[in-house]
Amino acid sequence: MRLVYLVPLALFLFFAGLAGYMLTQPKDQNVPSQMIEQPLPDFALEPALEGMPGASRSDFVGGEPRLLNIWASWCLPCIAEAPHLERLKEEGVEIVGVAVRDTPQAVEGFLSRHGNPYSRIGSDDISELMLEIGASGVPETYVIDAEGNIRYQHIGDIRESDVPMLLEKLEEVR
Amino acid sequence: MMRFLVALLALIATPLAAQDSMPPAPYAYTQLQDPALEAEAVELMETLRCLKCQSQSIHDSDAPMAGDMRHQVRARLLAGESPDQIRAWLIQRYGDYVSYQPEVSATTWPLFAIPLLLLAIVGAILVRRLGRRRSDEGDAA
Numbered sequence A: 001m002r003l004v005y006l007v008p009l010a011l012f013l014f015f016a017g018l019a020g021y022m023l024t025q026p027k028d029q030n031v032p033s034q035m036i037e038q039p040l041p042d043f044a045l046e047p048a049l050e051g052m053p054g055a056s057r058s059d060f061v062g063g064e065p066r067l068l069n070i071w072a073s074w075c076l077p078c079i080a081e082a083p084h085l086e087r088l089k090e091e092g093v094e095i096v097g098v099a100v101r102d103t104p105q106a107v108e109g110f111l112s113r114h115g116n117p118y119s120r121i122g123s124d125d126i127s128e129l130m131l132e133i134g135a136s137g138v139p140e141t142y143v144i145d146a147e148g149n150i151r152y153q154h155i156g157d158i159r160e161s162d163v164p165m166l167l168e169k170l171e172e173v174r
Numbered sequence B: 001m002m003r004f005l006v007a008l009l010a011l012i013a014t015p016l017a018a019q020d021s022m023p024p025a026p027y028a029y030t031q032l033q034d035p036a037l038e039a040e041a042v043e044l045m046e047t048l049r050c051l052k053c054q055s056q057s058i059h060d061s062d063a064p065m066a067g068d069m070r071h072q073v074r075a076r077l078l079a080g081e082s083p084d085q086i087r088a089w090l091i092q093r094y095g096d097y098v099s100y101q102p103e104v105s106a107t108t109w110p111l112f113a114i115p116l117l118l119l120a121i122v123g124a125i126l127v128r129r130l131g132r133r134r135s136d137e138g139d140a141a
Helices: A003-024 A076-090 A104-114 A128-133 A162-172 B002-012 B035-045 B064-078 B083-098 B109-140
Strands: A066-071 A095-100 A118-124 A140-144 A150-155
Touching: A066 A076, A066 A128, A076 A095, A076 A104, A076 A162, A095 A128, A104 A118, A118 A128, A128 B064, A128 B083, A140 A162, A150 A162, B035 B064, B035 B083, B064 B083
Parallel strands: A066 A095, A095 A118
Antiparallel strands: A066 A140, A140 A150
16 A cells, blocks of 8 residues: 555544644633733723722833733622732732723722722723723733833732732832 | 522522623714725624634624724724724734734744645646646557
């Protein structure tokens, strides 16, 4: 038999093996932002509730690196990450919040139940800032250096084990 | 009796709304006045990928984020941007992932090169076979 006839079989085995291997790999559905190491785009968001300032690009310039936390009162993982944001605040990190498609009443309710680690909270009613920085869901957290550049993106809720990692990232970009 | 009541209540309980209750962005579900511009918007939206649902275009999807992306597309077209500019704006933020219309880049070039390569191989085989048959006929004559 000519070896050429084995080529289709070899191709089939290759693709079957590839498919089998990919089945064993964990599925990563996250779409990472391409805006890392880029300057934060210009934006200005109205306050998400009364009595707290809104958020704009200029709030990220000067001083220490900050965290930009994108969340929403209707987002369940945001409840899970609330205590860990509180920890980061206790470590002296300034956290600027952006509430996505939220009402002032709902934001106030969330903060009274789960604590308020934010220095300011902007309101993003139509995902304007999310689309500007390449965010694809809530919650997401960005490390912004003191020059206003995006340096790191954390997709999903912040777990207890992420707190030291984020502190390290903040230290790195100082 | 109590147990029955609880069971009954559980049946009519509505799940806690895990979604926002905000009205959609102005242009999420509203077409543009100008039919030509709206046609351009639809054509573009059909080739942009919903980030939340991932296997639908933003034209198909009812996810709030897809609505917000449709708003951006329509608002930017209205402001005079071209569809290519809007696609580029999104690719700059989300990479090739967001576009259903792949462009030649460092990661996508095999998509374009492999069909050409296959065509070249098929062409080479055909030329060889047909060429051989012709020379066979030549021998027979």
